[in-house]
Amino acid sequence: MSPVESLQTTLAAEHAAVWLYGVLGGQTSQTSQPRLYGVFTAAYAAHRGRRDQLVRWILDADAEPVVADVAYELPNPARTPAQLSAIALQVEQRCAATYADLVARTVDDVRAWGVTALIEAAVRQLDVDGEPTDLPGIDT
Template identity: 50%
Template sequence: MPARHRPVPRRLVLVGGIGAATVLLTGCDAIDDVLGSDDDPGVSGAVTPTAPPADADSSLVESVLASISTTGALAAATASAVPGLKVAARLARVHDAHAAELGGSVTAPAPEVTTDRAASRAALVSAEAALRDRLVDAAREAHSGSLAQVLAAMAAALGQVLVGPGSRPPAELPAASGDTPPAVEALQTTLAAEHAAVFVYGVLGGQTSASGSPALYTALTSAYTAHRARRDDLMARLQADGADPVAAEPGYGVPADLSTPTAVTDRARALEESATATYAYLVASTTGDARAWAVDALVDAAVRSTTFGGRPDRLPGL
C-alpha cells in the first residue's frame, strides 16, 4: 500500500495513508472556488472516513493494479503500432500515473495490436471503458474512504480522456436513513454546493441564446437538470436521516459580465470542476449507496467539465 498521496490543491487534503486517512475540506471550499464570494455558504472542518486496518484493501489494490497494468500495456502498444493515434499515448501516460499512485507500475506484457487505426482505436476504447467500470466498482467497494476517492478520480480521468461517464445507469441515492454524522455533514456540504450550482446554471442559461448558441444552451440545460436532480436527491436523503437540509441562500455571487458565450462557458467549467472536488469529498466521507451515488456524480461532473472546455486531469477533483 502506498504510504502517502500527492497533496490535494486548494480543496481536499489527504492526511496519512490509504488505510487510515483524514479528509479535510479547506476553507477555500467548492462554492467559494466557483462563486468567489466570502459570503457563500460552506461547511468546513475535518471528516474522518472509514478507517479499517491498513491491509483491508490490499487485495482490492492488487486487483486494480493488475487491471491498470493490462490496459496500460494495451494503450502503450497501440500508441506504438498507430503513431497517429495520440489519445493512446495520452492514456498510456495516465495509466502510468495511476499505477504509481497505487504504489505499482505498468508491468504487463505488450499485446499484439493491429495497425488498422479504426480497429485499434475501437479495441482500446472497449478496454478503457471496462477499466473505467472496474474503477467505479472498486471505489464503491473500498473499505477506506481515501482509497475510494482516488479510485473514483481515476475512473473520471478515463472518462475525460476518451470514454465518457459510463454506459450503465447511474447509481440512485435512496431516501434512506443510517448515515453517520460525518456522512451527514458531507451530504449537507454537497447540498449547499448544489444549491449554488442550480442558481448559477439558471443565471447562465438566462444569458445564453438557444438560437445563437444552441450547443452551449443544450449543455447548460443538461447540466442544470442534472444538478437540480442531485439537489433534490440530497434533500430527500437528509430528511430521511432526520436532518434539516441546509437551505439555499437568497442569492449567489456571479460575474458581472456574462455577455459572451466565452464568459458563460468559463463559469460553467469552473462550476463543474468545483462540483468534481465536492463529490470527491463526499466519496471519501460515505459508504454504501451514498458513496456509489457520489462516485457516479464525481465522474459525471469531471466529464461534463470537458464539455465546457476543461482539460483532462489525471486525478480530477483531487
C-alpha cells in the first residue's frame, strides 16, 4: 500500500467517524447527558478537522479523495448511553488502528500527524468506556 493509498484508507475511516458521531450527537441529550454530549461534540469536531486535513494532503498528491458513503451501519440500536458509547468506542478503536497503519506507511509530517491522531484516539477511548491497553491501535 502506497502512502497515498494509506491516506485514502484513513480518510475513509474519518468519513465514517464523522457520520457516526453526527448520529451519536443527534441521539444524545445535551441537558440530561452533558458529559457524553460534550465528548461526542468534541470528537465530531476533531474527526472533521482530520478529515479535512487528509483531503488537502490527497489533493496535494494529485489524487482524488475517496468520498463518504451515504450511510454507515450501526452495530446496535443506538438508544441507551451504553450503546452510544459502544459505538463511539468502536469508532475510536478502528480509527486508532488506521492511524497506526498510517504511521507505518508514511514519513515526516504525515507520520507525526498520524502519531498525534493515534494518541488522541487512544485517550478518547477512555471517555467512552474503553480500557487502557499496552499498544492502542495494534492490540485493539
